[in-house]
Amino acid sequence: MLIQAFNRVTSRHHFSFVVLSFFILLAAVTMGVAIGETNIAFSTVLQAVANAAWGADYAVHPIDQGVIWNYRLTRTIVAACCGAALAVTGLVLQSLLRNALADPYLLGISAGASTGAVMVTIAGIGIGVLSMSFGALIGAMLAFGFVMLLSALASKRRSGNISTQIILAGIAGSQLFNALTAFVIAKSANAEQARGIMFWLLGNLSGARWQEVTLALPVLLIGLALVIWHARALDAFLFGSDAAASIGIPVRRVQVILIFGTAMMTAVMVSMVGAIGFVGLVIPHAARFLFGSSHLILVPACAVIGALFLIFCDIGSRIVIPGQVLPIGVVTALIGAPCFALVLIRGQKQ
Amino acid sequence: MNLDVSNIQYQLGKKTLLNDISLSMNKGERVALIGPNGCGKSTLLRLICGLNKPSTGQIRLNGKAIDRYPRRALAQHLSFVQQKATTEELVKAEDAVALGRTPWIKAFERWSETHQTYVDQALEKVSMLHKRQQHWHTLSGGEQQRLHIARALAQNTPFIVMDEPTNHLDIKQQMVVLSLIETIQRTMLVAVHDLNHALRFDRIIAMKDGQIIAQGRPEVLINEAFIADVFEVQSRVIHSSDHPPHIQLLN
Numbered sequence: 279m280l281i282q283a284f285n286r287v288t289s290r291h292h293f294s295f296v297v298l299s300f301f302i303l304l305a306a307v308t309m310g311v312a313i314g315e316t317n318i319a320f321s322t323v324l325q326a327v328a329n330a331a332w333g334a335d336y337a338v339h340p341i342d343q344g345v346i347w348n349y350r351l352t353r354t355i356v357a358a359c360c361g362a363a364l365a366v367t368g369l370v371l372q373s374l375l376r377n378a379l380a381d382p383y384l385l386g387i388s389a390g391a392s393t394g395a396v397m398v399t400i401a402g403i404g405i406g407v408l409s410m411s412f413g414a415l416i417g418a419m420l421a422f423g424f425v426m427l428l429s430a431l432a433s434k435r436r437s438g439n440i441s442t443q444i445i446l447a448g449i450a451g452s453q454l455f456n457a458l459t460a461f462v463i464a465k466s467a468n469a470e471q472a473r474g475i476m477f478w479l480l481g482n483l484s485g486a487r488w489q490e491v492t493l494a495l496p497v498l499l500i501g502l503a504l505v506i507w508h509a510r511a512l513d514a515f516l517f518g519s520d521a522a523a524s525i526g527i528p529v530r531r532v533q534v535i536l537i538f539g540t541a542m543m544t545a546v547m548v549s550m551v552g553a554i555g556f557v558g559l560v561i562p563h564a565a566r567f568l569f570g571s572s573h574l575i576l577v578p579a580c581a582v583i584g585a586l587f588l589i590f591c592d593i594g595s596r597i598v599i600p601g602q603v604l605p606i607g608v609v610t611a612l613i614g615a616p617c618f619a620l621v622l623i624r625g626q627k628q
Numbered sequence: 629m630n631l632d633v634s635n636i637q638y639q640l641g642k643k644t645l646l647n648d649i650s651l652s653m654n655k656g657e658r659v660a661l662i663g664p665n666g667c668g669k670s671t672l673l674r675l676i677c678g679l680n681k682p683s684t685g686q687i688r689l690n691g692k693a694i695d696r697y698p699r700r701a702l703a704q705h706l707s708f709v710q711q712k713a714t715t716e717e718l719v720k721a722e723d724a725v726a727l728g729r730t731p732w733i734k735a736f737e738r739w740s741e742t743h744q745t746y747v748d749q750a751l752e753k754v755s756m757l758h759k760r761q762q763h764w765h766t767l768s769g770g771e772q773q774r775l776h777i778a779r780a781l782a783q784n785t786p787f788i789v790m791d792e793p794t795n796h797l798d799i800k801q802q803m804v805v806l807s808l809i810e811t812i813q814r815t816m817l818v819a820v821h822d823l824n825h826a827l828r829f830d831r832i833i834a835m836k837d838g839q840i841i842a843q844g845r846p847e848v849l850i851n852e853a854f855i856a857d858v859f860e861v862q863s864r865v866i867h868s869s870d871h872p873p874h875i876q877l878l879n
Binding site for chain 1 (some may be wrong): 675677678679680699700702703704705706707710713714715716717718719723724727728730733735779783788852
């Protein structure tokens with residue numbers, strides 16, 4: 279499988295994989311833009327995009343033009359970026375830590391982001407200067423730093439495998455920051471604020487505009503390039519970090535680069551749209567089930583499947599209940615959990 | 629390929645796991661490392677493979693300190709077969725062996741015929757060619773261990789270190805793996821838990837309580853008094869004309 283994958287990756291199949299994924303993603307984005315509370319014809323979507331992007335002169339109603347270009351398109355692109363980033367981060371952490379339950383929020387990022395968000399919006403720290411997103415980003419980074427410090431201290435006197443220390447430090451850090459969030463909410467929030475924070479924590483794409491796209495897309499591409507660059511190193515962790523080291527992988531350096539890189543990528547996404555759950559846990563398993571264990575294939579596959587999954591979950595969140603947008607985290611879990619169960623059962627049969 | 633370990637000490641917290649260890653190995657030599665559980669065999673092997681750093685002292689490979697080797701370069705000189713390494717991923721036998729090519733392949737380099745030849749030859753050497761397509765978790769412990777050895781062979785290093793490769797295996801598989809090890813023409817340092825297995829090596833190094841207490845050729849070193857001293861068991865060494873000597877444990 280690995281060997282075939284190596285060949286596949288460096289041959290023309292790879293090229294067709296990229297082209298195919300590109301068109302599938304393009305189709306999904308178009309659907310994401312067209313389908314919503316009010317459906318818009320595909321042709322109108324393409325015309326509006328052509329108008330805005332290349333100055334074409336199609337006759338599109340100004341309201342449709344605005345909804346498509348400034349609202350739905352940005353929302354869908356950000357959804358795709360978040361889905362890809364979360365899925366790839368989940369894959370990296372599962373492979374590096376050799377733990378099937380690892381997900382992007384393992385290292386305290388969502389807990390820290392929510393603490394940062396409530397510190398700004400409810401406790402009022404830096405209000406007027408800091409946006410909620412920026413507060414969330416700072417919170418996520420602080421929590422991640424805290425978890426890394428804790429795991430470094432915990433593994434200082436140990437040899438070999440430190441993944442258990444990292445996981446336990448992540449749990450401790452998450453609990454601490456969740457408690458801080460709960461404390462701030464309990465102390466100062468009114469019912470409306472508490473509800474707002476709860477919704478934000480379940481994921482909210484409604485704020486995604488071009489500003490968010492210009493942050494999410496480059497961050498995703500940089501993160502993705504970093505991970506693909508280390509794909510072979512990730513393969514080497516198949517039998518654990520000692521085995522990886524003895525086949526020439528600088529384990530500590532790869533762990534630091536990949537954990538830090540993916541954590542920053544996740545922190546940026548979470549600070550924009552909240553902690554969308556389930557994507558980072560489920561998609562890597564689904565991708566492994568479909569594409570095997572070579573990371574040169576798995577990483578791009580995870581990115582594409584994660585992006586598609588979140589685009590369709592976002593569509594679902596907008597149309598399931600007429601007139602109301604569900605938090606996307608609810609939809610990812612509602613769709614993801616049964617899908618995951620199916621993958622597990624079919625995996626057993628194999 | 630020669631190895632020089634000089635005066636190393638290794639401490640974990642306040643506990644001294646290895647104390648004043650010195651040893652050297654020459655190219656092509658096959659050395660068995662013996663000693664009771666917890667005497668520091670695995671720790672010493674981990675230090676030699678660069679997985680941990682000694683607290684004091686130096687380990688040199690071909691005259692160069694091993695901490696001066698970049699990881700990748702070290703993995704081109706030295707491979708390590710762990711006591712037991714397994715995975716829950718769905719991988720095929722040949723993919724596990726293909727990992728041995730990691731130090732020789734660049735991030736985006738194409739998998740070439742040369743790499744494939746190393747993998748095929750290694751699989752053939754451990755008699756696993758016919759099971760190359762089988763998934764890891766469908767293979768027996770002995771077969772998995774042979775694949776780890778094949779992985780080390782595909783890594784094509786002049787020096788191979790193994791940590792109790794026959795541990796956890798049934799008697800027949802122990803013999804299969806042991807005979808396999810005997811046919812590998814490399815410099816080898818192997819931690820061995822069965823004294824009868826150690827008799828089949830060029831030299832034995834015996835450890836106790838984190839120190840090397842004796843070393844020499846098996847037929848010279850191994851006798852009843854020595855076994856009583858190192859392992860604290862009574863034994864009888866049976867010599868026969870058509871078989872290697874055999875150690876019988878009495879209590």
